[in-house]
Amino acid sequence: MTAYETVIGLETHIQLNTLTKIFCACKADSWEDAPNSNICPVCTGLPGVLPVLNERVVEKAVLLAEAMHAEVQPISYFDRKNYFYPDLPKGFQISQFDVPVALGGYLELPIPAAADPEGKGYVTRVRIHKLHIEEDAGKTKNDGNERQVDFNRCGVPLVEMVTEPDLRTADEAAQYLIRLRQLLRWIGISEADMEKGNLRCDANVSIRPVGATHLNEKTEIKNVNSIDSVREAIRKEVERQTREVEEGNSIKAWTLEWDQDAGVLRKMRSKETEADYRYFREPDLLPLHISEEWKTAILADFPERPLERKARFMQDYNLPEYDADILTLERALSDYFEATVKTYGGDSKKVSNWLMNDVLRMINEDHLDPAAMRLTPQYLAELLKLVDAGTINITTGKALLQQVQESGKAPMQLVEEQGLAQVSDDAAIRAVCEQIIAASPDEVAAYRGGKDSLMGWFVGQVMREMRGKADAKLAKEVLVELLK
Amino acid sequence: MELCDLSAVEVRDLLLEKKVSAVEVLDACQARIDAVDGRPGTLEPGGETKEDAQRVHAFITRTPELARAQAEAVDKQIAAGEDSGPLAGIPFTVKDIFCVKDTPSTAASRILANFNAPYTATAVERLQAAGALMLGKVNLDEFTYGSSSESSAFQPSPRNPWDTTRVPGGSSGGSAASVAAGEAFLSLGTDTAGSIRQPAAFCGVVGLKPTYGRVSRYGLIAFGSSLDCPGPLARNAKDAALMLQAMAGPDPRDATAATLDVPDYLAALEKDIKGKRIGLSPDYFQITFPQADGAYSQQPVPEEMRAAVLHAADIYRALGAEIVEDVPMPNTRYGIPVYFVISRVEAASNLHRYDGVKYGYRTQQAVGELKDLYRKSRGEGFGLQPKLRILMGMYVSAAQYSEQYYRRALRVRTLIRRDFEEAFDPQGKYRLDALLTSTTPTSAFPIQDVYGDSVLMQYADQLTVPANHAGVPGISFPAGFGADGLPIGLQLLGPDYSEATLLQLTHAYEQASAGAEWRKKRPAVLEVR
Known part of the structure; x- marks a missing residue:
């Protein structure tokens, strides 16, 4: 039987913790706010509005790039990703495409013994493909016959970070997210709470025979919103792919959705039905220039990782x-x-x-x-x-x-x-020790009869008498001497 | 000559001298509109009457109460000796492609017919802050997609005040017509391929397309976002300067608005033009049409257009300017094909938001799934022009065609820009301050004559569109009449942010030709009354 290895690449969407949204002055954090309470003409895409880039977003993206050892691009561009969906009020998402804010980089990943099949623990390096800046979309939900839209999340700043297919186990993927979450909080750019959607993850999964270097057709798992779910979803998908391959079937480039409640993967769409996003440069924004001076200023207080x-x-x-x-x-x-x-x-x-x-x-x-x-x-x-x-x-x-x-x-x-200072006065301690010895003839006899362990009891009595302030070491010395 | 036929500067002086009140000025304009404009455009126009055929139909929405309240406020300020603003009491119209708070902002489209904007465009806000009185929103081609204003969903569409069987041009047709007919002193238009300059030329008024970014686009319902320029239409260079002065400048709400300081345009007007270098280019004396087989056919611009350009050159020469002939602008011919690609890609994307979900038109038919709602709402809400532009824009930006169309067009756009850079390079061979051309290849064409032929219609912009690709400013000003009795417009194109020079040269031409017989002619709609 062929042994297979798993090849995983992760795409993470990281919500930046800026005060305001990426292209307007609306409050970015709408956690527990009423639907459509943090919106304006700009983030709801009314006719005639224009985006204006929030510089804090760029600064936080640069911090992340540095944390990942990625190369910040002196010039990058915003592009429009065109598609129709009710939670996308402009009908396009402002994103970056072929020239993103940062390229390359890596994250050193210590894998603990518990996550190592050989039980030893090791360190692996996950390469980063690119980081780009984009705006978040809103949310829709179904309520009876109605489809409801909440635009609060529209325009919340995101960095999408894509790894190379360097992860080999579901545990490694989970460790990547754990370390990424730690790093995001460490440099203070995101709350990185997966349950709140601050950190979202799509996993690209394929398998290949151990030793092979090519990449097989992959599936993309979406909508996994906890680290445990990522681990579980990947495991299930690897099992499925292994089963398919062993039965002689080929793996199709599907997009799968993780159903948290049922704990199963469902097919969302196949690659053939994927939209052509017709990317083109966003004409409403200037190219993003990040000068050496700006970068230096942003990174002036960059912490040790x-x-x-x-x-x-x-x-x-x-x-x-x-x-x-x-x-x-x-x-x-x-x-x-x-x-x-x-x-x-x-x-x-x-x-x-x-x-x-x-x-x-x-x-x-x-x-x-x-x-x-x-x-x-x-x-x-x-x-x-x-x-x-x-x-x-x-x-x-x-x-x-x-x-x-x-x-x-x-x-x-x-x-x-x-008055908590311990009493180190030899005379005071000696007085208490004598008092204790005089009051405890039985214990004294027993101790002198060879029951050394009673010393602890004598020290305890002294401490109690002196309400814990006695220098225990000194008390013991005095007691030893007196009980000779 | 009535009050509403004066220039904005003249009226401003009368107001400041308290010889007239803002309310009187407003009343004069309203009376003129009542007399010559006819019924405003509507979605259900019914049959066109004989009277309709003789009216201007510049408006979609009139806002008389708003204007009245503002006029009264201006009068109070003037009476109290307060600073009422540089445009105080001057009535103006706004092309209905700008959002104005609590007024219908329709883009002349069914899909936005019921859209009341909750905010005001920067350019309008600044004009109002300068004291100008908004008379209402004027008609245009649907979403500005056209050169005749006939494609408006609001019919009757505007007519040319000089001859109501002719189009006023477009897409700022309502703007140009309202200024030409004395309904308003000024109008705020937009120019994506010539949409200010071409109707200005057709209607015998001044139209200025500023440098891209000189006037904020915030609140302008986008067509081709990398090409769109808001700008003034006015009766003369001085009025245009006054209006541009009020609108130009940085805007924190538009990242593409230039952060450069705005010069004093009015002060620049009176300067001597001696030594200015004005170029003529053979590439602007001919029109190039692509043929079905891909070859190009060329024909010279009509002789009277050519003669008007040469006559203006003589005037400038006499005023001390240097005329530089044979300036090559070889990529002019690609202006329209490149525009067909770039503007459509941007337009298709900009139109994505009109989906029947959030605002604007939603189908009344029963719909199944979400896509059905999109399809029906957009199918019923958009007219022919938006549909054509969406189809073409989607096609040329599709993953498999983008390289051969969209990306290629972007490269050619750079070449067009280079033509201008070489012509205007202060260290270069030509060192031009401006290029002088005719604005259009023809005078205003008859209604229905070109409409329906989207390609031919587009070629009305051949001489204006290169400036949009290059981002440079251009102005169109009246230079007499053709044998058909219709206005001829000339165009000056200059380097980035040279609006002051273009206005100065236009003003110099106006002064030099002030006594010309043709200047006495009045629009036909004023004569028949």
């Missing part, structure tokens, strides 16, 4: 890959980590532990933005230093995290206000 930062964290801070991965899932968290490490100056693995175990839990439970927390990196560093210096013990330190976040007060201030 997430995978680069992850690698650097492992290198510079000696973090395990697991830590580095989690700490770079979001840019704000990674910034938080690094700012804390720099202020702290101590063991970065300790910072990582505190962040991943405690701070991250606070962030997740209370939906906090790391960049806007009252527990600032400076305060966290201060707190860690207090623990290191023995001013407070670890338990107090962890309790203080929440208090700093709630009060916004510096850890030191809280320690002073509440």
Whole structure:
């Protein structure tokens, strides 16, 4: 039996998070707004209107191009893609065609062990074919006998990004979307929420015998709106194609639609019935010139990419890959980590532990933005230093995290206000230890009889008596001495 | 001579001197319209009466209340000594291809007959802001697709005020006719292949197609978006300058509007034309027709057209200009074929939005699926010209034909532009300030004579269309009458943004020919009353 490999290319539509639409001043984000409440003559294509390009769209596209290592074109053009549909009020979509805003590029894709059939994990590189800017269309829905149109989404800016057919498994496709989503949020150009349609994906799928280099006829899967669905739809399509080929049938270049509820693919159309979009240059817009100066200004604050930062964290801070991965899932968290490490100056693995175990839990439970927390990196560093210096013990330190976040007060201030500093006075501790020993003749006898494990109990009693402020290490030393 | 027969500048001075009121000026125009315009065009015209045949029929929609209210406001401002704007109290008409808030904006098409625009086009907005009084919307070829105004869905279509058996030209036929008949001082037209200049020539008025982008297209219902230019029609160069001044300039709503500063057109008018270099080209003294077999046949423009051009050249020479002969413009002949392709592609796409879904005409027939709604609404709503243009536009931009038609046409368009660049190059061989030609190959043709032959009709634009391809400005001005008693128009074409020079040269010609006998002639519709 022939073994087949899967060849996948992804086309993603990325809604940019600009304030206004691409060609008019209407609000771009209509999430939960009433239908047709963010519209104007321009985005509804009334007779006589003209588009005027929103420069923020270009800036965000350039940021994405840079993130993908793509080549921004000094001149690109807008074209009209002509077709009839009720959600397309002009009867054409303003898009880019043969000379798009950016060409080429790639995304390094680490595939985790769980998604590797061999269970080891690997890194693959997905090449980008092109990125182009376009306007979104509206939405239609059927309501009884009526077909209703909502133009709110008309003119919302999109970047369509097309990969080369470099993905080989449904899991790789899913990983691509996960990493792309991370990157989009990282550079702040899209909310990248697939459920909200900020990030949409069409998958081109074909199969070929393992070892072959040619591309077979592909099908295009549309309307998949979650990462899990993409994985599932591709798996089903690969199964179908394999079955067809093994039965001696040929694969037809169909467009398939993913039915989320039924979990099945349905044929939308065959290639023969596909429209000729009669692309031609949009005469209402000038060629898009992106000068070196403009590009430089746009990229002035371009951040380190997430995978680069992850690698650097492992290198510079000696973090395990697991830590580095989690700490770079979001840019704000990674910034938080690094700012804390720099202020702290101590063991970065300790910072990582505190962040991943405690701070991250606070962030997740209370939906906090790391960049806007009252527990600032400076305060966290201060707190860690207090623990290191023995001013407070670890338990107090962890309790203080929440208090700093709630009060916004510096850890030191809280320690002073509440008298939380641990007691390191040998005499005070000795007094309490003597008191405990005197009150616990049985335990003393048992300990002296060889039950060493009771030491923990004695320390605990001292801590309780001193309401947790005792320097536990010192208390133990005193107890050992007194119980000899 | 009545109040409405003066020039806009003369009336403006009378208004500022408080010798007349804006309401009086308006009333004079309304009276003239009532007297000579006849019934406005409608979708269901019924039979044409004998009276219809003697009227101008410039209008589709009159907006008298709006004009009246604005005239009264202007009078108040003038009485109070406030700045009422450079066009205060001057009545004008608007080609019904511009959107004007809360007025029907029909494009002379059934498909938009019920469309009331919710916003106003930039050019109209600026004229109104300058104090001009909008009398209403005037007729045109459907969606501007024609050169005679006969293809309007609103009939009767406009007639030539000099001879009502003749067309006024087109597509800005209603504009030119309304200015020629003294119904309005100014009219806002559009020029995609000659649609301002050709009717201006046919009706004996001045028509200026500005440089592409000089006047915002926002609110102009698009035909050929890369060719369309809004511009003034007026009685003389000075009025046209005044009107252009009010409209020209950058517009944040039109990305293709030029961001260059607007010069003072009126100040430029009075400058000496001494030393200006005016060119004559053999390629503009002949008309080239393609034949069925693909070969071209050439014929010279009529002798009286040629004579008018040469006479104007003599006048300019006498005024101190240099006449440069034999300027080659070899790609002029491709203007129409290239236009057939480019304008149709853009038109077909621009017409996509009229689908019966959102506004405008929707079929009354029962429809099955969505495509059925599209098909019937568009089939019933569009007239012949839009349909022809959609068919051709779709064809020449189809994936398998685009290279041999559309893309090829774009390349030839570049060659046409190059002709002008070489002629106007300040360091080049010819160094022209302007090229002088006749505006049209013929004077106004009889109604029904050419209508129906789309190709022949298109060739009425042969001498005007190259300027649209090149984006350069052109002006048409009256230069006497032919043996048929109809106006002859001459055209000056200049380099990008040379409107001031074109207006100045036109003004110089007007001054030099002010005493000519032909200037005393009045349109026939005014004589028969």
